[in-house]
Amino acid sequence: MTKQLRICFVRRGYSQSGGAEAYLKRLAHGIVEAGYDAQLVTTEAWPRDDWPFGAIRRLQSGSVMEFARNLEKIRPQLRCNVLMSLERAWSCDVYRAGDGVHRAWLARRRKFELPLERFVRGLNPKHRAILRLEEALLANRGAGRVIVNSQMVKAEIVELYGYPADKIDLVRNGVPLGQFRFDPKLREESRDQLKVERDEFALLFAGSGWERKGLRFAIAAMALCDNRKLRLLVAGRGNQRYYKSKHVQFLGEVPDPVRVYSAADVFILPTIYDPFSNACLEALACGLPVITTRSNGFSEIIENGVHGSTVDLANNVTGLRDAIQFWSDPARRADARSINTQRAAQFDISVNVARTLEILAQAAASAVSTSGKI
Numbered sequence: 001m002t003k004q005l006r007i008c009f010v011r012r013g014y015s016q017s018g019g020a021e022a023y024l025k026r027l028a029h030g031i032v033e034a035g036y037d038a039q040l041v042t043t044e045a046w047p048r049d050d051w052p053f054g055a056i057r058r059l060q061s062g063s064v065m066e067f068a069r070n071l072e073k074i075r076p077q078l079r080c081n082v083l084m085s086l087e088r089a090w091s092c093d094v095y096r097a098g099d100g101v102h103r104a105w106l107a108r109r110r111k112f113e114l115p116l117e118r119f120v121r122g123l124n125p126k127h128r129a130i131l132r133l134e135e136a137l138l139a140n141r142g143a144g145r146v147i148v149n150s151q152m153v154k155a156e157i158v159e160l161y162g163y164p165a166d167k168i169d170l171v172r173n174g175v176p177l178g179q180f181r182f183d184p185k186l187r188e189e190s191r192d193q194l195k196v197e198r199d200e201f202a203l204l205f206a207g208s209g210w211e212r213k214g215l216r217f218a219i220a221a222m223a224l225c226d227n228r229k230l231r232l233l234v235a236g237r238g239n240q241r242y243y244k245s246k247h248v249q250f251l252g253e254v255p256d257p258v259r260v261y262s263a264a265d266v267f268i269l270p271t272i273y274d275p276f277s278n279a280c281l282e283a284l285a286c287g288l289p290v291i292t293t294r295s296n297g298f299s300e301i302i303e304n305g306v307h308g309s310t311v312d313l314a315n316n317v318t319g320l321r322d323a324i325q326f327w328s329d330p331a332r333r334a335d336a337r338s339i340n341t342q343r344a345a346q347f348d349i350s351v352n353v354a355r356t357l358e359i360l361a362q363a364a365a366s367a368v369s370t371s372g373k374i
Contacts, residue, residue, distance in 0.1 A: 030353030150297020174352030221320035
């Protein structure tokens, strides 16, 4: 059965710096290396040269709901044993909840919004569509199995939708450790390129969706430090007009993130909600202490004060400031570097690929036993 395994992945959106896109490409690479077929159902947004793993099928997608409906229409035509969706859809064999639980995210977001903002968001049809599809997958069992990357997301799915816990598989994110590692020479080159002085303390924030990932809280915490030698590097896509500070350097979308990890001293992501930040794991693999929140599933794999620092809430600016000051000690960061790389070594992408393949093969076998054919 597994020798014939043909996997069809579904991902609607595309961002050059997106964690989901980076993960999917790493997974597809491992699956193709293992000798299996990897197809992609997406939209025109995904560049052809960024999917060298197999066939691409593009759907019209004026909205989240239109994409889901078109996927449902063409599903019988797809030549695959198992459909794995990284998007909320009406149905699939395996759903990877890499974007977390939208219902949980909205609940957390309300705590940081003004009443008018909550009212306007409630009128947004996009959120209603996502919630409807999420309910179809989880509450109505449209997903045969679910893969999560943190215990936080698993608990949310069970609590909010009553999905059976025994059909939810925890598979942590993985990174190619050969690519993400500390290199002293690259550090010097990268800091020179970014014009970071030797005595400057460089914080790095990376990712798109700056509101959700808490960039404003990182900037506020940095301001509380009152340290002229402190600089915040921001990699990713966002509206810079809302995040002005003379100590912030915006880098845009970075094609080679290892270079900016190398230039940084500490990684900071005070996210309001993140199922499991890929960027945090990449930074950990490069030896950086990671400052984040308990609303980031990544926090489940690190020890506070050892691999980085964890605060309870994104808007705990004082706690973030204290964490920045704690890791401003060069000797402490040097001690953490080897500890962090050892911790990250447990999350090589090969481990993720092997476990995900097991789940996909089981889902394919289940579909055969149900339908009586491949």
